Amino acid sequence: MKPRRRANLEPYLLLLPSLAYLAVFFAWPMVQAFGLAFRADDGRWTAEFFQRMIGDAAFWPALRTTLILVVTIIPLQFILALIMALLATAGLRGAGALIYFYALPIAVSDLAAGIVWFSIFTERGYLNTILQGLGLLERPFIFLQYGATWSLIAVILAEVWRATSIVFVILVAGLQGIPKEYHEAAEVFGAGWFARLRRITLPLLRPSIQVALILRTILAFQVFAVVVALTGDGVKVLASEAYQWYSQWRNLNVAAAYAALILAISLLSTVIYLRALRTRTEALTV
Amino acid sequence: MKRVWAVLALVTILALVAACAAPTPQVIEKVVEKTVVVEKPVEKVVQATVVVEKPVEKVVQVTAAPANYGKVTILSTQANPVEEQEKMRGVVLKAFPGKPEFIGMEEPALIDRVLAEAKAGKGTADVLISLHGTYPTLLAANALLDLSDMVPNLKDRNIPEAFMKLGKLGTDKQYYIPVMQATYIMAANKKALQYLPAGANIDALTWEQLRDWGKNITEATKEKKLGFPASDRGLMHRFLQGYIYPSYTGGMVTGFKTKEAEAMWTFIKDLWQYVNPQATTYGFMQEQLLSEEVWVAFDHTARLVEAFKQKPNDFVAFPAPKGPKGLGFMPVIVGVAIPKTAPNPEGAKQMVRYLLQDEVQINILREIAFFPVTGVSYPGYVTVGIRMEGEAVSKQSASPDALPALLPVGLGAKGGEINKIYRDAFTRIVLKNEDIVKVLTEEGANLQKLLDETGAPCWPPDPASTAACQLK
Numbered sequence: 001m002k003p004r005r006r007a008n009l010e011p012y013l014l015l016l017p018s019l020a021y022l023a024v025f026f027a028w029p030m031v032q033a034f035g036l037a038f039r040a041d042d043g044r045w046t047a048e049f050f051q052r053m054i055g056d057a058a059f060w061p062a063l064r065t066t067l068i069l070v071v072t073i074i075p076l077q078f079i080l081a082l083i084m085a086l087l088a089t090a091g092l093r094g095a096g097a098l099i100y101f102y103a104l105p106i107a108v109s110d111l112a113a114g115i116v117w118f119s120i121f122t123e124r125g126y127l128n129t130i131l132q133g134l135g136l137l138e139r140p141f142i143f144l145q146y147g148a149t150w151s152l153i154a155v156i157l158a159e160v161w162r163a164t165s166i167v168f169v170i171l172v173a174g175l176q177g178i179p180k181e182y183h184e185a186a187e188v189f190g191a192g193w194f195a196r197l198r199r200i201t202l203p204l205l206r207p208s209i210q211v212a213l214i215l216r217t218i219l220a221f222q223v224f225a226v227v228v229a230l231t232g233d234g235v236k237v238l239a240s241e242a243y244q245w246y247s248q249w250r251n252l253n254v255a256a257a258y259a260a261l262i263l264a265i266s267l268l269s270t271v272i273y274l275r276a277l278r279t280r281t282e283a284l285t286v
Numbered sequence: 287m288k289r290v291w292a293v294l295a296l297v298t299i300l301a302l303v304a305a306c307a308a309p310t311p312q313v314i315e316k317v318v319e320k321t322v323v324v325e326k327p328v329e330k331v332v333q334a335t336v337v338v339e340k341p342v343e344k345v346v347q348v349t350a351a352p353a354n355y356g357k358v359t360i361l362s363t364q365a366n367p368v369e370e371q372e373k374m375r376g377v378v379l380k381a382f383p384g385k386p387e388f389i390g391m392e393e394p395a396l397i398d399r400v401l402a403e404a405k406a407g408k409g410t411a412d413v414l415i416s417l418h419g420t421y422p423t424l425l426a427a428n429a430l431l432d433l434s435d436m437v438p439n440l441k442d443r444n445i446p447e448a449f450m451k452l453g454k455l456g457t458d459k460q461y462y463i464p465v466m467q468a469t470y471i472m473a474a475n476k477k478a479l480q481y482l483p484a485g486a487n488i489d490a491l492t493w494e495q496l497r498d499w500g501k502n503i504t505e506a507t508k509e510k511k512l513g514f515p516a517s518d519r520g521l522m523h524r525f526l527q528g529y530i531y532p533s534y535t536g537g538m539v540t541g542f543k544t545k546e547a548e549a550m551w552t553f554i555k556d557l558w559q560y561v562n563p564q565a566t567t568y569g570f571m572q573e574q575l576l577s578e579e580v581w582v583a584f585d586h587t588a589r590l591v592e593a594f595k596q597k598p599n600d601f602v603a604f605p606a607p608k609g610p611k612g613l614g615f616m617p618v619i620v621g622v623a624i625p626k627t628a629p630n631p632e633g634a635k636q637m638v639r640y641l642l643q644d645e646v647q648i649n650i651l652r653e654i655a656f657f658p659v660t661g662v663s664y665p666g667y668v669t670v671g672i673r674m675e676g677e678a679v680s681k682q683s684a685s686p687d688a689l690p691a692l693l694p695v696g697l698g699a700k701g702g703e704i705n706k707i708y709r710d711a712f713t714r715i716v717l718k719n720e721d722i723v724k725v726l727t728e729e730g731a732n733l734q735k736l737l738d739e740t741g742a743p744c745w746p747p748d749p750a751s752t753a754a755c756q757l758k
Contacts, residue, residue, distance in 0.1 A: 057710050123564050124577045139509060145563035146717045232517025232567035233713075244518060247394045250702035 030263075036256035049253040053261070056254075062236040068152065069237065070220045073159050077216060078209075080160065081167035086201075088168075089175045099172060105165045114229025117158035118144075121230065146234045155235060158226045163219065167212045174208025175201070210277040217273070218266045238262050355384035355633035361399065362415035364466075364620050365654045366390040373653035382640050384633055397423055400625050404429035409627030412634040414462075418452055418619045419693050419701045421462050425455050426698050431624040434460045436635060443642050444661035453621055456696065462621030465641050466656035469617050470524055471678045472604050473571070473590045478503055478511065478581035479602070489681055491607040493533060493553065496582070500560030503581060512561045513580030515589070516712075519569030523705040524616055525584055526712060528691040529606050530554065532614025537748035538691050539737070542757050543730035546610070551715050551722045558716050566717070575601065586618070587675050591655035594671030603674045605682035612687035614747070619693075620656060651676075689747045696742030707733050730757055 040046045053059055088098045105113070120126045121143040128140040143150040182200050191199065202209075224239035242258035245251050365374045371390045379386040391399070396416060403409035404427055414420075424430050437450070437460050449464040474488075481502035482488060486495045500512040516522040527538050534550035535541025562568075562580050571585035572592040583590070584606065593601050606615055622641060624634045640646060647658035648667045655672060657679060658664060665673055682688065694704050711729045714720040737755045744755035 057714055118567070122567070123562070123579050142563050144567050146566045148563075228518060230567075232519065232569065233709075234517075234566040240518075244706075247392065248518070248702055249706040250394065250397075250699060 033256045033259055036253050037260045040253075049257040050261075053254050053257045056241075058236050058241055062238050062241045065152070065235055066221060066223070066237045066239075069156065069159065069223055070217060072156055073163075073220055074213070074216055076156070076160050077164045077167050078212075080164050081171050081212075084164070084168050085171035085175055086197075088172055102168050103165050105162050106169070108162065110162060110225040111229055113158060113162040114226040117154060117161070117226070118230050121150075121154045144231055144234060151231045151234050154230055155223075155227055158230060159220075159223060162226065163216065166219075167216055170208050170212040170215070171205065174205045177208075178204045206277060210273060213277070214270050214273050217269045221262050221266050221269070238265075353383055355382075355636045356630050357385040357387060358382070358412045358630055358633040358637045359387045359389065359410055360413040360415060360637065361389050361391060361396050361411045363391065363393045363396050363417065363420065364415055364656065366392070370654045377653050378646060378649045381646075382637065384636070386637065393417075393420055396420065400424055400429050401427050403625060403627045407627065409625055409629060411625050412628040412630045413637050414623045414625060415465065415620060416623075417693065418462075418621060418695075421455055421621060421623060422696070422698045422701065424623070424625075425457075425461055429625055429627070430461045431626050431628065431631065432459045432461065433463060433624065433635075433638070436460070436463065436638065439639070440642065443659075445642075445659050449619055449659055452619055452692075452695075462623035463638055463642070464619050464659045465622040465638075466620045466647070466650055467617060467659050468587045468620070468656050469615060469679055469682065470521070470529065470584060470586050470606065471590070471675065471682060472606055473575055473583050473585070473593060474602050474604065475575065475578065475581040476600055476602060477578075481506060488602065488604045490685070491604070493530065493557070493607045493609050496607045497553070497557045497560065499582065500557065504560050510560050510562045511579075511581040512557070513568060513571055513574050513583035514561060514565050515568045515571055515583075515585050516565040517567050517569045521586055521589070522712065523708045524586070526708040527694070527705075528616025529584070529614045530609065532689045532691045532747050533607070533609025533611055536611040536689070537744075538694075539733065539755050540744060540748045540758050542733055543726035544758050547726060548722050550609075551711075551726070554712075555716050555719075587657070587679065588655045591671065591675060594674050595669060596671075598670040598674065601674075603678035605678055605685060608685070608687060612689040613682065613685045614689045614691055615682050616691045616693065617683065619659075691747050692745050694742075695745040697736065697740050700736055700740055703736055704733070707736070733757060 037049055038045055038047075040048065084098075084102050088095050088102065092098075108116075118125070122128075123140045123142050123144075127143070128137065131137040132140065142148075143154055145151065178201065182204070183196055186196050186200055222239050223237055224243065227235050227237050228240055228243075238258055239262060242255050242262065245258060246255035360379075362374070365371060365388075367390075371388060374388045374390075375386075379388060393416065396414065397420060400409075400411060400414065401424070403411060404424075414424075421430065440463065445464055449467070450460070453460055453462045453464055455461050478499070479488070481499060483495050483498040483502065486499070491499075496512070500510070503509070503511045514520070514522055514525060530550060531538050531541065531547070534553075535544055535546045541547055562574070564579070568574055570589040570592075571580070571583035572590050574580045575583055575590070575593040576596060590603070594603065606613065608614075622638050624631060624638070628634050641650075642660055644660065644662040647660050647662050648664050650656050651658060651664055651672060652668050655675065657676065665676070668676070683690065694701055697704055707729050711725055714725045714729075715722055734757050737757075741754045743753065744751040748755065
């Protein structure tokens, strides 16, 4: 009996180093952040900081904008990434180059991406210069003004450009894992391209889609650098509010409350995805 | 069985490595300490040979030989942009007899680092350069060295008494020494001058005349060419606290929700029609002045200076406009302090004296556009652009109805939150068009709460109070 027991311990022992790492560098700081969010300086537990956060003039606009960004950016990215992934894996000439090309934005830091898009949309930026050069505009159009839909559209464009590639890479990996035999069999039975996409590709891609969705949604709730670089104080999101409370207004407690809220929303969305996209084995058999 | 043992052995090794993970930094620290120890004797040896050699030549030179004050680490929230850091290292600090190391950082990072070092009882920073507002937080944590013993030796530097008093942070000890100053002024492209309202004198404008100027420009060019730094990086709150509020209400805080303040906000909304709508992305107005996105702008002297330096012939500098109660303006005092945990306090004190020398004060002005706090006369030493700013600065403070407004004093760690209140009032009233009275009542309550919590008495230009400052 004894040796078997030891053998069962193996995986746990192997996990130990990474668990210790996570505990020290992630779990403990997270506990401390929660402490900041829920405990006053004198050590008593309080909801004061959450009340302050919710009562703040910038809170609801920030939450609203964050949600708008999540529901617009993610579907757009998925459709785009799926098309791109299908193109890249369709066996066309030069498809390998296409993968590198599409994956390029991953290498660009989000702040740099924000600054690039700022130089496009700003008053004396590329877009206005081109439109004026073509005679379509008489004087510069101000895209990035406070409260304008255009500044939100600029953020969405920049985010879609920047982060679609991560979804793309995950989907390509998923597509490459689907055995060719299924497609060949379906073709024999006369299934068209759309039928194969709907009946084979998408169902078998489900685990990849789940991973990509979870990753992207969590990242979308944290969207920050692009928004700040593009719009300054014009568009507020949850993460930029957390940053401002920390760095400018110097109230670490309210900043921690924002961080806790972002974590709670991210966790909630992850749970929803995991339940909604649960992979059933019977669904996978064609 | 063999395999299991092999795996177990591997796991034990891994566990040992993991267990070692925490102490690793200590090991590294020790190594560094050791190299330092090794380095020092070498330095001494070099010095010793110098000392041995020199007496042979001339006895007098031995005493005059520059002392070496060793490594002095400076943390600074000022001169923070990369090019300014390079100027600090390459020019301003170059002649210091020792090894100065200049590290630019944002204020929160500096505060966190100094507080952490104070907590650990062991530090790396020798000198701090930051705004007045940084120091109350650090003093509250007992992290600052008392510099009172330096004061008698600095008498000949002629630092204004009012500035020195600020450096006492409300105690009877000197915790920082003013080292440079700046303020906020206006800058305009010369192309805008033709649109000045009739009869207006650019050196003595009223806020209404500024609005009419903007209106004339908009009517002529169809573009909105006034500019304010209203992004998250911009210092819009200083415009509200130090300029327009004192100009209209005579104070920064007490008149926050008065009838005069309501009239003021109505005016700002009126003015904002002629301000570039992209202002919420503006951080440093020199950028938009140089790109001609705006023609007339308000900002900190150090955030306008590139425009004057690059194109001195294209721009004019002038004092901020005045309102019914006078010309509100905000002098910015930068102080130098020494943390209690400084590893080289003697070198740090030497650095403070060094920074206050006339030549160094002029170099600071030339390189990073902060004005001297000592009585040094500089016009012959600086470029046209900086002289233009300097003239506007002195016209502003010498104006007969000048109302100098100090940065918030006595709020301690909550010094940042007061800025939020003014910024929020601006966002809600001007950008979101909310009801003025409602916003002023709500934000006024936030402001009063902040003052009550900190017990901060009123500071100039508001009339002095003994207890926590009260809004009218």
